[in-house]
Amino acid sequence: MKLDIIKGHGSGNDFFLVDEFTTGYSFTETERSELAKLLCNRETSLGADGVLYIMNSERADGKMRVFNADGSEASMCGNGLRLAARYLCESKGLDHAVVETMKADLKVSKYKELYPDIQTYQVEISPVLFDLKALPLNLPQPVLMNERIPQLSEELEFTAVAVPNPHLITLVDTVTLKSDTQKLLSEKVNGPNQLFPDGVNVSFVKVLQTGEIYVRTFERGVGFTNACGTAMSASSLVTCLQQLNQFETAIDVYNNGGKVKCIVHQQGKNYRIDLIGNATYLFNASVDVDFDKGAFAVLSKKDLAEQSSYNRLQSEVQEYLMANLEG
Template identity: 50%
Template sequence: MEIKLWKVHGSGNTFYLYETSDEQEMDWVQLTLWLCDEENEGGADGLLLICPSSQADAKMRVINADGSEASMCGNGLRCVARYICEKLEVEEAVIETMKASLKVRKESPLFEELPTYSVEISPVSFELSTLPMVYKGKSQVIHEVIEEFSPTIHFTAVSVPNPHLIGIVEEHYIKHQSHQFLLAHYLNNDNEYCTDGVNVSYVYPMAEDAIYVRTYERGVGFTNACGTAMTASALVANLNGVVASTEVTVYNPGGFVKCIVEKNDEIYNLLLIGNATVTAIYTAEVIDGTFGWKSCERTAEQKNYDKCIQFVKEQTAQFLISEKA
């Protein structure tokens, strides 16, 4: 049996994308573990599975590199948005995810000729029970110092719907990642606060309309970017007066995106806008539950994205990591 996969990324958050008409077609966890092995074509952060939907144009499932399944992925959704919009020859579509059906749309490029898509990020909740997270019997943690985590960092817990712990930090916490690594590693193993793990992002304000975000992603580790984390970080920065604009540029190790943060009748409307890049199209062979490559056709799109990376490096040179965890 032969299968065709796209290798894609949003802000350097890399995935394989595969469309199936049968969600029981094969063992997706085993496929994902094989695809994400760094020794295999450089690996990836996960598998984006596109399935039929009875309520939208398609359904997206996200299998993380460790085999766990995420409820949403903003960077991945942009890549799925491109695949579906190009397949259906439309500029707007609706994609079913685990918690909601979300609108997606083709947008004007943010940088040169990069294919760019916007995706809705929803639902939003600050209730700790939705992460889940337990802390001193509280129902919410919003811009609050958690002494057990740090005596100085203000944290906000939010689900979008993936669970996120967002810390507003000083520059040295971005330049040196050891504190974030130790906290995130603890919260994603046996602990009394986040029994299912949590994405941990450190956010540094760069300007009234720009932030820098680095994320330790549940099921992945430090990643070039996490779409829901960037959107949640823009929301938290706006909510707590860290930025003044409702349109926030979010820089990250893998590139940059734009996040729109709006509130209507106590409901947050969040939009994530960024690249959806195809780096290669692979053909793989599946025989008796084992996998192997047959062919690979690389695109020219990454060369254009490399220019974007150089631009981001120039904008964020002060955040180059000087200490590894």
Template identity: 45%
Template sequence: MKLQILKCHGSGNDFILINEYENILFSEEQRIILSKTFCDRKGILGADGILFFQNSDAADGKMRMFNPDGSEAEMCGNGLRCIGRFACETLDKESVLIETLKGASHVSKHKNIHKSVPAYQAELNTISLNTKEIPILVNSDSLINEPLPALSTDLKLTAVSMPNPHIVSIVQTISDNQLEEIGEKANQLSDWFPEGVNVNFCQILDDGAIFVRTYERGVGLTNSCGSGMSASSLVACLLGHHQFGKSIDVYNRGGLVRCEAREIHQNQYSVFLSGNATFVFNST
């Protein structure tokens, strides 16, 4: 069987994209094997995840994203931009609706952030601060800028579903060693995080921008995480560091994206994530 793949990335968060729009090519078991094999950095390709682009009865297309450990993610913001670009070009549209594991998101061509680098904007709109929906097993409906002693006595954390689970801590400086330690520990605390969790450190910069570093569930430290940067932008607004409805420059190891968090109604939010959707190469 010959398989055509597209290597792509959003802010250095790299993926292997497989087109299943016309025909479903793989079983669920095969997807797990593929993700473990193709994403292995010691192998031929290496990636932060595999994106499967499929047809959808409810949208223009469907995204399924698998991590290097074989687990499937509910959302992937950087991957969503890449899938969105692929869908727009494949279907000859300026804007598409992409079904995800827990909802649907609009993705559209956007003005370039960097010269000659195609940019796309994705709307993340299935967002909740309810601890049951994240899920995080605590005795409160929300966790906003509070310590979680089982994880850390020093950090204050905010939990949010994007709809994949995230915790965000606003920190003065970002230590990769500390982030990796907290990320690994959090994903071992199944009594607190039964589905695992993505851990984000967010640093407020002098110019009003933020810098975000993420430990991704099922991956580890990555150059960037689209849903993590979106979650961090939302938390920065919730805690008064930024205003809702205004664009935030979000720096990461892979470059720069822009996020705009909006409060639609009380306790209802969306985040618009804009950044590159770069196609690196096609291969068979």
């Protein structure tokens, strides 16, 4: 099967976009999973964190489905949604759109440049759910807000939230951030365990100063990534709930892949988050996929000229983090 694909990234979190709504491509559920495992394998000539399938929707401007590198399907992906938003908006000539995802129809829009010559999109992250059944997290209580989980750590305090991907978030100091604590803890809750039967995304958050945080995330089904959009959104929410940042005010969120902005909106007891960041295309490619043999061949590949601008942003971010990610 011959496919035309685009590779892009949001904050260094990279994906292949597969267009099912204009090309007529059709896949079985097994093939979607297998294609993700094939294309995303970083031991091949391609490699990525996941595949975004862009599809028709009966109730929105388009639909996004997200498959991780291990072939599992994610309910949402904030960094991927920005790429899907760009693709749909450019394909349909829109500045604003609504994208159907597994759990919700989300508003997206083109946004003023986060940095010169960087395509920037704002996407809605919701619903926000604190009910532990939504993750799920097996504890004898309804929610977990800045509390210890003795089975995981005697020192760290966690907040559990689904947006709608499940997240376990803790605020840490630099010493903890530089230790192997996050790796060991994340591998524990994403292997066979009683607490998180479906696994969970684990984020360690360091507050740099008011209005600025650093987030590092271990994603279930992926491992450590340059950035996770829903994790950065959920982490911003947690800092607002702990009165370290303000609702309705943009928060600069730094990550190993770059930088985004998050605005946390509070509406009574309900919350939603705007995630604002890059949607950068890396290359177009044509591939020939043989599902029976579990293999593919790259027929052609054309690099695009967008990454150089993002490299400048990333360089500034790394310099900033080196100077400020201490203490």
